[in-house]
Amino acid sequence: MRAVQIAQHADDLPRATAFYAELFGRGPVASFDPPGLVFFDLDGQRLLLEEGAPSALHYYLVEDVDAVIARMRAAGTAVESEPHVIFTHRDDQLGPAGTEEVQAFLRDTEGNLVGLVEHRPTAGRSGPT
Template structure:
């Protein structure tokens, strides 16, 4: 099985669309204002912003986490938790072997928490 779509709550669809357009650096694939739906592409998985959907906790890959957090903070985005080392992958069970997994958490325009994840070479590698 493969994930094809994730829905995220959007109280104000226009505001949420602007937030995710900036965060993802991409415009929506499609927008259906009357139905309250906006779609983005996340590397082959659709992100659906939907009025009335329950909140989801999204984990988005962010190659340069520290720079992204600085940029987002400078833009007024609420940082829920700053970058922190979560796990070092000794093998490839949960991520690329020999990498460190770093995460930070932000709040989107709708009050949802979004995780940004970076995998970098482990210290000493």
């Protein structure tokens, strides 16, 4: 079993669509108006933006969290938490062994919190940080 879709609340679909297009570096794959639905494809998992959806906290794996935060900040996005190490992966249970999990958080245009995650190679460290 795998997750196929995340629904996210959006008061203003064009504004939210522009935000996620900037974040993902690509536009939506489908839009339906009415009823007001926008879909992004994230390697087989869909993000659905819809006014009637509840707010959800979702995390996106990125190659370089510092670069994404800098790009989004330059686009006017509110950064809630700068990139910081959450813990070190000693095994592959939650991420690649030998990496630090670096997370940062920002707000989308609709006020929803969005997490960014990078698995950064450690510099000879192990264990929780």
